[in-house]
Amino acid sequence: MLDLKDIRMCVVGLGYVGLPLARLFSTKFPTVGFDINDCRVEALMQGHDDTLEVEDDLLQEAIARHGLRCTSSLDDIRDCNVYIVAVPTPVDDNNRPDLRPLIGASEVVGSVIGRGDTVVYESTVYPGVTEEECLPVVERVSGLKLNIDFFAGYSPERINPGDKEHRVETIKKVTSGSTPEAADFVDALYNAVLLNGTHKAPSIRVAEASKIIENSQRDVNIAFVNELAKIFNAMGIDTGDVLDAAASKWNFIRLKPGLVGGHCISVDPYYLIQKSQLYGVLPRVMSNARRLNNSMGAYVANQTIRQMNLKGVPVKDSRILILGFAFKENCPDIRNTKVFDIFHTFREYTPHITVLDPWVDTEKARAGYGIEVVNHLSNLCSQTFDAVVLAVAHGDFLTLDVRALAPQPAVVYDVKGVLPRDVVDARL
Numbered sequence: 001m002l003d004l005k006d007i008r009m010c011v012v013g014l015g016y017v018g019l020p021l022a023r024l025f026s027t028k029f030p031t032v033g034f035d036i037n038d039c040r041v042e043a044l045m046q047g048h049d050d051t052l053e054v055e056d057d058l059l060q061e062a063i064a065r066h067g068l069r070c071t072s073s074l075d076d077i078r079d080c081n082v083y084i085v086a087v088p089t090p091v092d093d094n095n096r097p098d099l100r101p102l103i104g105a106s107e108v109v110g111s112v113i114g115r116g117d118t119v120v121y122e123s124t125v126y127p128g129v130t131e132e133e134c135l136p137v138v139e140r141v142s143g144l145k146l147n148i149d150f151f152a153g154y155s156p157e158r159i160n161p162g163d164k165e166h167r168v169e170t171i172k173k174v175t176s177g178s179t180p181e182a183a184d185f186v187d188a189l190y191n192a193v194l195l196n197g198t199h200k201a202p203s204i205r206v207a208e209a210s211k212i213i214e215n216s217q218r219d220v221n222i223a224f225v226n227e228l229a230k231i232f233n234a235m236g237i238d239t240g241d242v243l244d245a246a247a248s249k250w251n252f253i254r255l256k257p258g259l260v261g262g263h264c265i266s267v268d269p270y271y272l273i274q275k276s277q278l279y280g281v282l283p284r285v286m287s288n289a290r291r292l293n294n295s296m297g298a299y300v301a302n303q304t305i306r307q308m309n310l311k312g313v314p315v316k317d318s319r320i321l322i323l324g325f326a327f328k329e330n331c332p333d334i335r336n337t338k339v340f341d342i343f344h345t346f347r348e349y350t351p352h353i354t355v356l357d358p359w360v361d362t363e364k365a366r367a368g369y370g371i372e373v374v375n376h377l378s379n380l381c382s383q384t385f386d387a388v389v390l391a392v393a394h395g396d397f398l399t400l401d402v403r404a405l406a407p408q409p410a411v412v413y414d415v416k417g418v419l420p421r422d423v424v425d426a427r428l
Contacts, residue, residue, distance in 0.1 A: 001151065001185045002081055002116065004192060010034055010080035010112075012105050014044060014070060016051050016263075016333070017122060017157040018086035020168045023054050024193050025084075026068035033070040034077050034108070044070040050361065052332055053161065078112045082189065085109065085134075086122040086157060088263065095270045095290075097126065099133055106134045110141025113150055120153040120186055124268050126212060126275035127205040130154050131178070152178040153186035154204040156211030161262065162331030172196045176207035215268040216286055221255055222265070223289035226296055229257035229428050233303065240417050240427065257428045258415060259300070259338035259391065260293040261327030266336050297341025300428060304387055304413040305349070307425045311409045313386050315349045321385040321405060322346075324392020325357040325365060325373050329416075332359045339391045340369050354380065358396050380405075387411040393418045 007029040011022040014035040022033040035041050043050060047060040054062075062068040069076065077083075087101040102123055109119050119138060121130050135146050144150050155175045160166050173190050175198045177183030187200045201207040229239040239257060247254045260266045269286050276283045308315050327337040339355070346353050355365075355373045365373040374380065377400075388406040390397060393416040403423050406412050412419070414427035 001181050002118065004188060007082055007189070008032075008080045010077045010083045012077075012083060012085045012108055013087035013101075013123075014040060015086070015088065016053050016161050017159045018084075019044065019049055019051070019059075020053050020159060021084060021086055021122070021157075022068060022070075023058060023062045024169050026062045026066040028193050029082075031066070031068050032077050032080060033068065034072065034074075035070065036072055036104075038072050041070045041072045050332070051161070053159070074108065074112055080112070081114065081117045083109045083113060083117065083119045084122060085119065089123045089125055089267075089271070090263070091267055091270045097271050097274055099125075099129065102129070102134055103137055106137035107141050110138040113138060113142050113144065115144065115149045118151045118153065118182065118185065120155055120189075122155055122157040124156060124211050124215070124264070124271070125208055126271040127209045128275070130204050130208060135178075147179050147182075151182040151185070152204070153182055154207045155186060155190060155198075156207060156214075158211075158214075161333045162328055169193060170195050173198050174201050174207050174210050175199070176201040176204045178204065212268050212272045215265045216272055219260060219265045219269050219293060220285055220289040221253070222258065222260055223292045225255045226257045226260075226292055230299065233426075233428075238427075256417060257296075259296050259327070261336045261338040262333060263335045266290075266293065266338075294338075294341075296428075297338040298345045300389065300391070300413065300415055301342045301345035303426060303428075304389055304411060305346075307411040307413060308387055311411060311425070313409055313411060317352060318350050318386035319383070320346050320350060320353045321380075321383075321388045322353065322355045323357075323388065323390045323397050323400070324394055325355050325360050325371070326392055326394075329393040330359065330395055332361060334360055334365060334368060337369075340371070342389060342391060343371060354383070354385070356380070357392065357394070359394060385410060387413065389413045389415065390419055391415050 009025045009029045009031040011018045012034045014033045022031055025031045048056055085105045087105045090098045092098045135152055155173055158171050175187040175190055177186045187198050190198050232239045246252050273283050273286050305315050325339050326334055357373050358375050360373050362373045365371050385406050402412050412424045414424040417427045
């Protein structure tokens with residue numbers, strides 16, 4: 001195995017996971033970040049990360065002081081001897097795992113990996129993908145043999161977009177390897193940069209499984225609370241009040257209802273659902289949780305429409321304002337945002353829908369969803385609306401005078417439960 005003092009690192013994929021990792025490893029080892037997106041590479045080398053996961057000063061320090069390089073050229077990574085793969089693992093339109101980015105990254109690694117080198121995967125997958133799908137590609141392209149000519153590991157990512165407390169250097173990471181010696185090497189590699197250490201799993205498959213159940217568990221738990229919200233809303237009971245009361249018990253797990261979007265919780269369970277069916281197991285709890293959480297955007301819109309009808313506010317051709325389009329607060333990430341489902345449901349009744357989000361890249365929203373997002377409140381030109389839905393709890397919205405935007409009898413619906421109760425008509 002390699003000696004840590006001889007490490008030359010390459011991180012393949014410079015998105016929400018890869019860039020923070022490359023930045024961190026550059027503080028200890030010579031590091032190159034590789035991405036096939038030339039525009040992304042150029043922006044990073046100019047010192048700006050538009051995902052906002054790495055602050056500009058940290059990125060610029062990594063480049064100027066630690067020698068971090070970002071590139072889209074294979075020639076720039078041929079001299080590396082440790083390759084970490086951190087590319088997306090999406091699902092297709094039928095919610096089936098789409099391994100194409102992972103296979104493409106494995107082909108990249110196979111074209112440059114050499115004898116004695118190590119490849120570590122961080123992308124979230126179902127158990128078996130690393131050894132059954134990815135490493136055979138590396139072997140085929142490179143002509144090398146796993147555990148003879150090169151070695152492998154798996155250390156699942158735990159990036160939480162927008163979270164400035166649980167950053168890659170401060171979390172505990174799971175590690176694993178293709179041999180006991182490889183597992184020790186991968187564990188030492190991550191311990192060289194992490195502040196809170198690692199948990200060394202007994203196998204790559206265990207490490208893969210541990211990651212996918214982290215997000216599946218959260219999906220199921222949130223689905224339970226969303227179902228409670230539907231029940232209590234039908235009963236005329238405030239769900240927040242119920243949760244406050246229940247949380248007075250010492251072992252009650254406090255969760256809030258809401259929209260489940262993004263690239264992790266709303267996607268990863270499908271990988272385990274798909275794989276489990278191949279083993280003859282029908283994962284009813286996870287499948288039902290996915291269906292319920294996927295329905296919440298339409299539910300929010302329909303509950304808002306119900307409130308409008310109760311207050312005598314005409315729904316047809318009404319003016320609707322949706323506050324927030326990102327999948328979570330204080331973050332520009334719009335991947336799989338369920339706010340789109342709110343918009344889409346309203347669109348059946350009115351074309352007059354405004355989406356306000358100061359964090360979101362308007363070009364990405366237009367390209368990805370065909371929606372024109374407004375970044376600044378001043379762009380609304382003192383408009384008033386028949387209904388306002390607070391969908392994302394961006395800090396910018398918490399002090400907003402919502403009733404100035406939606407004077408009575410207009411409806412204010414609070415998905416996140418963060419607005420003063422005296423200004424809202426209903427909340428999830």
